[in-house]
Amino acid sequence: MTLTHANFQAIAAKLIPNGRAYIDGSSCDAVDGDKFETINPATGQVLAEVSHCKSADVDRAVAAARRVFNDGTWSRAEPEHRKEVLLKVATLVREHTTELAVLESLDTGKTITDCLHEIGTEVPRFFQWYAELADKTFGKIAPTGLGALALITYEPAGIAAGVLPWNFPLLMAAWKIAPALAVGCSAVIKPAEQTPLTAIRLAQLMEEAGVPPGVINVIPGYGHTAGQAIGLHNDIDTLSFTGSTEVGRMFLHYSGDSNLKGVGLEMGGKSPFIVLDDAPITDDLIEHATMSAFWNGGQNCSANMRQLIAAPLVEEFTARVCERVKAFRLGDPLDPSTDIGSMISKDHKEMVMCYIQSGVDQGARKIMGGSSDLPGFFIEPTVFQGVTPDMQIAREEIFGPVLGIMPVGSDAEALAIASDTEYGLHATVFTRDIDRALHMARSLPCGTVSVNGFSEGDIKTPFGGYKMSGSLARDNGTEALAQYMQTKTIWITT
Numbered sequence: 001m002t003l004t005h006a007n008f009q010a011i012a013a014k015l016i017p018n019g020r021a022y023i024d025g026s027s028c029d030a031v032d033g034d035k036f037e038t039i040n041p042a043t044g045q046v047l048a049e050v051s052h053c054k055s056a057d058v059d060r061a062v063a064a065a066r067r068v069f070n071d072g073t074w075s076r077a078e079p080e081h082r083k084e085v086l087l088k089v090a091t092l093v094r095e096h097t098t099e100l101a102v103l104e105s106l107d108t109g110k111t112i113t114d115c116l117h118e119i120g121t122e123v124p125r126f127f128q129w130y131a132e133l134a135d136k137t138f139g140k141i142a143p144t145g146l147g148a149l150a151l152i153t154y155e156p157a158g159i160a161a162g163v164l165p166w167n168f169p170l171l172m173a174a175w176k177i178a179p180a181l182a183v184g185c186s187a188v189i190k191p192a193e194q195t196p197l198t199a200i201r202l203a204q205l206m207e208e209a210g211v212p213p214g215v216i217n218v219i220p221g222y223g224h225t226a227g228q229a230i231g232l233h234n235d236i237d238t239l240s241f242t243g244s245t246e247v248g249r250m251f252l253h254y255s256g257d258s259n260l261k262g263v264g265l266e267m268g269g270k271s272p273f274i275v276l277d278d279a280p281i282t283d284d285l286i287e288h289a290t291m292s293a294f295w296n297g298g299q300n301c302s303a304n305m306r307q308l309i310a311a312p313l314v315e316e317f318t319a320r321v322c323e324r325v326k327a328f329r330l331g332d333p334l335d336p337s338t339d340i341g342s343m344i345s346k347d348h349k350e351m352v353m354c355y356i357q358s359g360v361d362q363g364a365r366k367i368m369g370g371s372s373d374l375p376g377f378f379i380e381p382t383v384f385q386g387v388t389p390d391m392q393i394a395r396e397e398i399f400g401p402v403l404g405i406m407p408v409g410s411d412a413e414a415l416a417i418a419s420d421t422e423y424g425l426h427a428t429v430f431t432r433d434i435d436r437a438l439h440m441a442r443s444l445p446c447g448t449v450s451v452n453g454f455s456e457g458d459i460k461t462p463f464g465g466y467k468m469s470g471s472l473a474r475d476n477g478t479e480a481l482a483q484y485m486q487t488k489t490i491w492i493t494t
């Protein structure tokens with residue numbers, strides 16, 4: 001049955017969000033009883049009270065995770081057992097998709113359509129895919145002479161922390177939890193303070209699936225409280241962070257100031273969308289251009305906000321982008337016909353509006369968009385023409401719906417502007433010529449290049465950034481497992 005706006009509103013009205021921390025198999029308050037509020041950004045109304053965890057709570061969660069890691073219930077279980085349990089997690093997420101998607105939409109302002117896709121399709125797929133890897137991840141034997149047998153083995157790293165952003169809350173939780181648990185780690189997860197609710201609900205479903213107490217812990221809290229306590233904890237072995245470059249840098253300091261835990265960083269971006277002069281401006285190209293910029297209200301690390309268009313095509317491209325953007329519907333995220341929901345918070349909306357003003361002040365031409373009168377924290381999709389590479393809106397990650405179009409005179413100029421950034425997460429290139437496509441793909445200093453379509457790849461392909469977009473760690477694909485495994489050599493003299 002296809003659910004309507006009224007159906008989703010009715011489901012939302014009945015939901016009783018649980019904001020309590022989840023530690024050692026139980027829902028609990030913070031040790032000091034402190035709480036904070038999570039807001040529905042589409043209305044500005046309080047959605048739930050949430051446990052405000054601090055270092056004492058992180059200590060409890062890590063102690064539980066360590067206890068169960070050392071007793072081997074999960075870490076040394078048969079891989080087939082971990083596989084069965086994680087497959088059950090996938091099934092339970094599928095069965096609870098509507099509830100989880102409504103909760104996610106209320107907590108984030110994301111459209112219900114996107115939440116249903118992420119939670120009904122992508123999140124279970126992650127658990128399923130890494131579950132299937134649990135009993136298919138082999139070690140190696142190094143070549144030696146007859147005098148030795150050299151085994152290269154992989155062991156779970158121990159306690160894995162995941163510190164998450166607010167833009168894809170449950171999906172990012174799955175990105176970290178599924179590979180960590182598949183290889184036998186115990187996990188301590190800190191959702192973003194703006195969006196703690198679905199990760200908490202996921203932990204309950206994981207318990208139902210048979211994940212033992214202590215293996216999954218969810219610690220809601222602020223960055224400077226729970227986040228810092230996790231970063232500085234001396235008994236966390238590996239930490240995978242997704243968020244801003246500014247905070248990612250802090251996690252490297254935290255590691256240096258504590259136990260030198262491994263730190264994997266997935267951070268910001270300022271990704272280009274490049275159209276070479278042989279690319280026809282088709283409906284498909286325009287769909288990708290606008291989707292790459294405005295999907296999730298532009299609150300996406302790989303959003304393609306610098307659109308570098310071959311000069312002869314720029315007029316047609318701009319007109320068609322504007323025509324498409326006019327058809328986007330901004331509004332209640334629970335309405336399935338809504339294309340763009342709200343910004344995550346009042347502060348974030350104000351920051352994005354400052355960027356829009358800076359674009360105007362620095363001489364770019366705003367041809368559509370700006371603030372919206374809707375209650376809540378909405379911004380209309382905004383398009384700038386005449387953007388130059390030195391402008392603030394061309395250089396900094398805005399994390400909102402602000403697209404800048406720049407004409408370029410040659411492939412070399414497109415490459416030079418695209419590469420002239422401190423970030424290196426993603427790029428899209430449109431061309432009919434495979435040689436030009438491969439030249440651009442091989443030359444662009446970033447973790448993912450998509451050709452003739454905007455894509456971040458899928459679960460099978462690694463995702464991460466060059467330069468200040470990431471560390472050498474990758475999420476997704478078999479590459480993600482490296483964040484959660486130790487490598488051990490066993491050299492046997494024979």
Ligand code: NAD
Nearest residue numbers: 164165166191192222223227228243244247266267268301
């Ligand atoms: P953020 O860096 O502000 O917060 C991310 C997490 O870090 C949150 O859980 C937050 O509580 C925590 N945190 C904040 N300050 C901290 C501190 N002082 N110490 C410890 N922890 C702290 O990022 P955000 O605003 O939630 O998310 C937006 C950013 O995430 C953007 O820059 C975006 O590009 C990036 N992002 C990257 C990817 C990727 O895979 N590369 C994916 C999604 C988002």
